[in-house]
Amino acid sequence: MIQPLQLNQVQPASASKLLEAAQPKQATPAELTQSFGQYLQQAIDGVDSQIKNVHNMNDKFxxxxxxxxxxxxxxxxxxxxxxxxxxxxxxxxxxxQEIMRMQV
Known part of the structure; x- marks a missing residue:
C-alpha cells in the first residue's frame, strides 16, 4: 500500500533575515589590504621555497x-x-605611479 508523504510545515521568513542573506558582508578597506598583503606574502614565500628546492636539488644532483x-x-x-x-x-x-599622476 502507498503511504502518504508528510511534509514539515513551512515557517514564514522575516524580511530582515532575507535581506541579511541577500547582502554579503562588506569588508573594510583595512581588511582588504591585509588580505591582499597576506596573499602577496604567501606568493613570495612560495617563490622562495621553490628557489630553496632548486638549491637542494642541485646538492642532491x-x-x-x-x-x-x-x-x-x-x-x-x-x-x-x-x-x-x-x-x-x-x-x-x-x-x-599612475594613481599618483591623477589629479583630484
Missing amino acids: LIGEVDVSQVLVASEQAQLSLQLTSQIRNKMIEAY
Missing part, C-alpha cells in the same frame, strides 16, 4: 641522488615563478 631532468624541471619552475613575481611587481609600481 652533485651526490647522485636525483636525475638531471628533475633539476632542470625544478630550476625552470623557479625561474618562471621569479619572472612572474617581477612582472607583478612592475605592474604594481606602474599602477601606483
Whole structure:
C-alpha cells in the first residue's frame, strides 16, 4: 500500500533575515589590504621555497641522488615563478605611479 508523504510545515521568513542573506558582508578597506598583503606574502614565500628546492636539488644532483631532468624541471619552475613575481611587481609600481599622476 502507498503511504502518504508528510511534509514539515513551512515557517514564514522575516524580511530582515532575507535581506541579511541577500547582502554579503562588506569588508573594510583595512581588511582588504591585509588580505591582499597576506596573499602577496604567501606568493613570495612560495617563490622562495621553490628557489630553496632548486638549491637542494642541485646538492642532491652533485651526490647522485636525483636525475638531471628533475633539476632542470625544478630550476625552470623557479625561474618562471621569479619572472612572474617581477612582472607583478612592475605592474604594481606602474599602477601606483599612475594613481599618483591623477589629479583630484
